[in-house]
Amino acid sequence: DTGVSQDPRHKITKRGQNVTFRCDPISEHNRLYWYRQTLGQGPEFLTYFQNEAQLEKSRLLSDRFSAERPKGSFSTLEIQRTEQGDSAMYLCASSLLGQIYNEQFFGPGTRLTVL
């Protein structure tokens, strides 16, 4: 257990539905990241926050995806009008700016299945 939690762990939805995932980072960590991972591939960067500010979004993050981190604590990732291609593991990670570069602490992930 890294101290990063994600909810839910599994989500099955029908195409066209909206889904929302939550990530609770390690409490003192000011950076929070979202990744998507499909079978046999490494995690793909989606977006990251420093405190409540969203600093970067990948081109992978279409307008159907939105992420928030109100008050710089937990974060939510919402996918609207889900498509079968959205089926993947969604990983959240957190880190402390000023500590070791790139030492991110990952949560267990939310596995999304779009039928």
Add this chain to the structure above:
Amino acid sequence: LAKTTQPISMDSYEGQEVNITCSHNNIATNDYITWYQQFPSQGPRFIIQGYKTKVTNEVASLFIPADRKSSTLSLPRVSLSDTAVYYCLVGDIPDKIIFGKGTRLHILP
């Protein structure tokens, strides 16, 4: 973006030392080299990070030659529980870091 190349898979036996080499020919001056380990159905776990020469922690060693165009992760005396995917990452900014496909390490009894 600094691209990395690592073997797709490797096999080794329990008790052996395992070395996984990663190529990163276009590494930038500010880039660090970081290795992660991932077990099935879990998020990746940080193993080690370095900039140049050699870094050692309680889990692994990281060897980086002077030109920094490659790096080698060394796992001493592996066990079955070291069976996992190992990712080599290069970069200094989160959105510029690419995990790639990693190296699937399979430890045999």
